[in-house]
Amino acid sequence: MTDAEHRDKAPSTHQGGASLLSGDPNWWRQAVVYQIYPRSFADSNGDGIGDLPGITSRVPYLRDLGVDAVWLSPFYPSALADGGYDVDDYRNVDPRFGTLDDFDEMLAALTEAGIKLIIDIVPNHTSNQHEWFRAALAAPKGSPERDKYLFRDGTGPDGEEPPSDWTSAFGGSAWERVEDGQWYLHRFAVEQPDLNWDNREVREDFLQTLRFWSDRGVAGFRVDVAHMTAKRLPDELPTMEQLRAMPFDGNHPTLDRDEVHEIYAEWREVFNSYDPPRTAVAEAWVPAHRRARYASAEGLGQAFNFDLLQAPFEAEAFRDVIARNLELAAQSGSSTTWVLSNHDLVRHATRYGLPYDPDEFKQGRQWLLSRGTEPVLEADRGLRRARAATMLELALPGSAYLYQGEELGLHEVADIPDHARQDPTFTRKPGRDVGRDGVRVPLPWSLEGPSFGFSDGPPHLPQPSWFAELAASGQAEDAASTLALYREAIALRHRLQSEERLEWLENPPNVLAFARPNGWVCVTNFSAEPVGMPDGEVLLASSTLTTAVPGETTVWLQRCGRHRHETDADWHYS
Known part of the structure; x- marks a missing residue:
């Protein structure tokens, strides 16, 4: 069978989807999802x-990590003009990444390990x-x-x-002229012409693409810039200044138009035609x-909730974000999502080691522009805070x-x-911008080798020498490593997770504490100074404990002899 023939012949699971996807159809509501940027994994x-x-x-590494699903970028x-987000063919695999057979083998291995796939x-x-x-x-x-x-014209x-x-999001004009004199719109790179979603053939083809991958056994889809598909350009176009000043009220010419939801209502009909229904999350x-x-x-x-990406490492800021997004999730009937890092933004271990910049798009940018010299990165503090923030994230109702x-x-x-x-x-x-390559450097798997186990040859982006200290093979045998913390936290989350709710607990200044059903309590000390240890059995901590909760540390506890509906009046710090 040729590759073109194989492309059009997906293994059908439409009638018997449970062969690849089984279990709770609401698995996604509190799932732990691991994003893979394939060029660098x-x-x-x-x-x-x-x-x-x-x-x-x-896949054995992912299984041991304990994640519920993989989101595959x-x-x-693609010519990789924008890291693969410039797509030549939505129903095939780039030859540099493999073939459709390789995709099926990867999916089968993930399925065997109990891991679902979101693309x-x-x-x-x-x-x-x-x-x-x-x-x-x-x-x-x-x-x-x-x-x-x-x-x-x-x-x-x-x-x-x-x-x-x-102007485009990547700089320069958002219009490019073609040979006969017309111009096409590209809100991103010049190699990424925007589609016209008023065109019925565009809509039908994407529905076919959703079915193609769903038939193969994909569990869901992450939808890139979901708010930008519907556009209505007036004859007289506003200036860029006018465009930026327009409100998000459903009538903006290019962003978050109300009719975008007509597109996704059709997608939902496709998702719901499968058993179990396919999932989706909007960027x-x-x-x-x-x-x-x-x-x-x-x-x-x-839909992605990116608010923690923009929040300073402060108790009140985190509480506001959490409370607001749980309320929004209740309004939609969905569960919220929690995100601290992704392929587009500075890693949170680094953000938390730099002075906080309230401009969300410049968080860490000055440091990047100085090539990591100014301001001075407090690397140990950043990692300590990142470990604490991740444990807090994993304790929240919703998906992580x-x-x-x-x-x-x-x-x-x-x-x-x-x-x-x-x-x-x-x-x-x-x-003005050195780009996102710094978060896309290939992973270090081993202590040695030309690319620390990522490849037998040099990696497509250079790795720093300090990657050796953080290689997965070295951390796997270290009970105090960040990898060990993630593995234990995810395993505990699976054991403790229940209803999608929390109760806020009284707490000292600069401390955030909440209880989940079944007596699971999460306490995060955002301050630099230790605070008293709450009552309860310590299950896990993001840093070494003594008789107190250290600064910039999260602790999970099990409340002793407590029931979910009892009052919290006697909950206290010793």
Whole structure:
């Protein structure tokens, strides 16, 4: 069978989906999900690029970590202009990552280990190498081929100026001129032309893509920039300043339009046609009050809550974020998600070791621009805080999303040579942004070797020498390691997790304490000074305990002889 034939012949589990997916259909509500950035996870063939067979070889590691699911970042054919988020073909595998057979083998290994698979889907744009876009360039103005994208005539003499002064998220103009003089919209890299979701053929093709991967046994989808698909561009385009000033009220020309939910209602019909239903989680950078519709049962079902990514390491800030998002989850009927790190943002072990910058998009950016020299990173403190924050995250009701390498306590890699950088933001925003490569450096699996066990050859991004100290093989035998902490915390979470609720407990200043059903208590000391130890049996702590809770530490306890409905008036710190 040729690869093209194989691409169109997915193993059908539509009628008998339980063969690959079984158990509680609500498994996702309080799941621990581990994000894999495939280029940087594990390389099986020595070319320095991570691949699907590499992931398969590390399934025992994921099983021992105890995660419920893997979220796999894009693995589709791509020129990698934006780390794979420029997709050439939504129903195939990039040859550098493997084949569809390799995908099926990886999925089978994950399933055998009891781990479900969520894959990334990128609906806002294709790559400029996608067959649709190549056909659009070959077709005349006003053609059905061009209608799949957002083409406009230019302004000025002979249309030589772009249709508006809009800038892309990666810097530079958001418009690119083609050979016949028209311009197309790209809100990200020039290689990522935005799709026209008013086009019925676009909608139908994505429904086919959802079925293709669901038939293969995929459990769900992470939807990239889910709030950007629906667009309505007026004849007279607003300026960039006007566009930025427009409210998120459902009528913004390019962001969070109300009709976006018509798209996802159709997706939900596809998801619900499977047994069990497929899941989805929206990446929707929208105001909190607009998030619920993405997470509704009629829509994608869950939406990312990124608020902890933007919060300082302070008790009151964490409490506000937690309370607000639990309330929003109750409004949508979904569960919330908790995220401390991902492939787009500075690792939280590093963020917490730097002075807090209230500008969410500059958290750690000054440090990156200085190549990790200014301000001075308090690495030990950052890791101590990160361990505490992760244990707090894992104690919360809702699902927890972990990013590869955080379980090893990895810091951001800031001093990557300019010639080795790959992120388009580095070249499109010179001097203002060094990009996201520092969080995408390949993982260290062993203490030695040309790439610390990631590959038999040099990695696609250089690894620092200090990675050897944090290699997975070394941490696996160390009971005090960050890897050991993650393994034990996830195992305890599975044993203790029950109803999706918590009770806030009285606490000293700069301490956050709450109880989950069944007597599980989480106490986080955000201050630098120790506080008294609460009553109860200590189950786990993020740092070494004495008779008190050390500064910047989380402790899990089991309340002795307590029942879930009893008053907390006698709960106290000794």
